[in-house]
Amino acid sequence: MTRQALFRQFFGAHFLILCVAVGFISLYTWRTGRQAFHRQWLRELQTQAELAAALLPRSDGQVDDTAISRFFERLGGVGDGRFTLILPDGRVAGDSDVNVARMDRHDDRPEVLEAVATGTGVSQRYSESVGMEMLYLARRVPLEGPIQAVVRVSVPLHTLTRELRNTDHMLLVLLLMVLAAAAALSYGAALRIIGPVADLQRGLEQMGAGDLSYRLSIPPVPHLAALARSINQTADRLQRDIQALKEERNLRTLILANMTSGVVAIDGNHRLMDLNDAARQMLNLRHSAPEGTGINEVTRDPAMLALIDESERQTGPVEREVIAGAAAEGVLHLRATALKDVAGRRVGTLVVLSDVTMLRRLETVRQDFVANVSHELRTPITSVKGFAETLLDGAMSDPETAERFLMIIVRQATQLESIIRDLLDLARLEQSSAQTLDRPLTFVAGVLRSALELCQIRADARGVRLLLTCAEDLTARLHAGLIEQAVVNLIDNAITHGATGAGSQVEVAAVSTGDGVRITVRDTGVGIEHKHLDRIFERFYRVDKGRSRELGGTGLGLSIVKHIVLVHNGTVAVASEPGAGSTFTILLPA
Incomplete structure (x- = not known):
């Protein structure tokens, strides 16, 4: 409501109330005044009648007819009143204004009849004698005992009307003055109140619109x-x-x-109450799920829907693991529990989703590692034990056999030593970090040249040519010993599993990438099938297990390379095609 409309409504209502109140008071005053004025005239007429009755000429206690005319002639000059004397038989004995000879009998006049009956009579009627409306008051003389006469006093009604009109004019002027004052007071009150009220209304509307800073x-x-x-x-x-x-x-x-865990809250009608980003990612939601959406529209996973139904039947939490993802590459742990209000009443279900894919993979890796370590250690230990027992059983008497068995024992002990050494290296690398590793600025060519020198004898033995391509001024922040070990492992792996003889070569190269250094080791061997590439850096993983053991490999060399690169905050990758050789790439940050 606008300020003008509010002003009109308040002022109009206030002024109307004042007008009604003043109107009622004025009407009451007008009616009360007229009644009081009428009573005052009647009292005055009664006083005049009583005075005239008291002054009537009497002879021997009776009305003196001879003196009546002179008495009423004198009364005719007093005021506006008309005095009349009526005898008991109805004849008019005297009148102050009219000749009694021309007047008829008055015993039928209502005021006379009332005066004879009660002592005083009043009437208002038209007078045939004077030709106008008159107000009459008649009094019996005497009031008690045998009646002697009736004294009547009358006054023209226009005299009363004239005075009442003057009074009405004064009352009307007073009423208009009161209404004007009331209008002024209402206008002033409206101006004084409507402004603050309009401000209050505007402020409340602004607060209601959300601006609670408004005061x-x-x-x-x-x-x-x-x-x-x-x-x-x-x-x-x-x-x-x-x-x-x-x-x-x-x-x-x-x-x-x-939160890394997904949270899904649904109400008792299986409608969504809340859903965090982690849950959206775990459930592979590509669209938004607003509050109030049915849970069967959010996910159609039967395992999760069954878990929610089971949770509603149980009093405690319900847990389950499900396979997630289109390719079933993930594992989710679901825990559903009752969602209760402050009164303890169940209002819905809370489902917590945890991605345990990595945990399950680590458990698998741990189990595989234990199995592989057990297997890798069992083979040389069994060989050492078996040949040692054979020697103790008498084979030592044959020098040729004993020497052959001892060479096998030494070879298996060396293999066992290599496995243990590599395991210790891995454990040490896993405990290291890029923050604690000492990585001074080092010339890369010197590190690579040292690695090639360590592998040169073995390469010559297998007829493999080693090539190095690296700028002498290329530098990087690295641990020289660890990077040398990683490159040696890659070169040794290339020599062991690559081609041998004429034309066989292993090329080692290093170049700057602008934000780091890229080291590559490329061989011309038989290559690696694609199915092995994802797991080739795992512990004890072998592409050809039988051939690797024959060549003395521990199955940990590439895993050591991976961890050396990781402690440098780098990455290692392999690219290979069967029959086209393999290329291992190490990326080290600057």
Whole structure:
């Protein structure tokens, strides 16, 4: 409502109430005044009648007819009243204004009849004698005992009407003055009140629209000032409470958004209440799921839907692991529990999703590692034990056999030593980090040249040519000993599994990438099938297990390379095609 409309409504209602009140008071005053005026005239007429009755000429206690005419002639000059004397038989004995000879009998006049009956009679009627409306008052003489006469006093009605009209004019002027004053007071009150009320209304509308920082100005009207203060205090409390709720909601949203576990909350009707980003990723949702969406529209995973149904039948939590992803490459752990309100009533279900894919892979790797270590250690230990027992059983008597058995024992002990050494190297690398590793600025060519020198004898024995391509001024921050070991392992792997004889070569190269150094080791061997590439850096993983053991490999060389590169914050990769050789690439950051 606009300020003008509010002003018109308030002023109109206020002024109308004042007009009605003043109107009722004026009407009551007018009617009461007329009645009082009428009573006053009747009292005056009665006084005149009583005075005239007391002054009537009497002879021997009776009305003196001879003196009546002179008496009424004298009364005719007094005021506006008309005096009349009526005898008991109805004849008019005297009249102050009219000749009695021309007047008829008055025993039928209502005021005379009433006076004879009660002592005093009053009537208002048209007079045939004077030709006008008259107000009559008649009095019996005497009031008690045998009647002697009736004295009647009358006055023209226009005399009363004239005086009443003057009084009405005065009352009307007074009424108009009161209404004018009331209008002025209403207008002033409206101006004084409507402004603050309009401000209160505008402020409340602004607060209702969400602007709780708005504060009402304090009006000069005491009651409105108290109301404005109360509204401001309420707005302060609401602002604090809403801010606290916002902070709590933001904190909850922040916690849910940064949780690695997925959280899905649904109500008793299986409609979504909340869903965090982690759950959206785990459930592979490509569309938004607003609050109120049915859970069967969010996910159609039968295992999860069955888990929710089972949770509603159970009192405690229900847990289950499911395979996730289109390619079944992930494992999710689901835990469903009742969602209760402050009164302890169940209002829905809370499902927590945890991605345990890596954990299960680590468990698999651990199991494979234990099995592989057991297998790799069992073979040389069994060989050493078997040939040693054979020697103890008498084979030592044959020098040729004993020497052959001892050479086997030495070879298996060396293999066992290599496995243990590589395992210790891996354990040491896993405990290291890029922050603790000493990585001075080093010339890369010197490290690679040293690695080639360590492998040269074995390469010559297998007829493999080693090539090095690296700028002498190329530098990188690295641990020279570890990088040398990684390159030696790659070269040794290429010599062992690559081609041998004429034309066989292993090329080692290093170049700058702008933000680091790339080292490549390329051979001309038989290559590696694609199915082995993803697992080739795992511990004890062999492409050709039988041939690797014959050549003395431990199955840990490439795994050591991977961990050396990781502690340098680098990456290692392999590219290979069957029959076209393999290329191992190490990327080291600057």
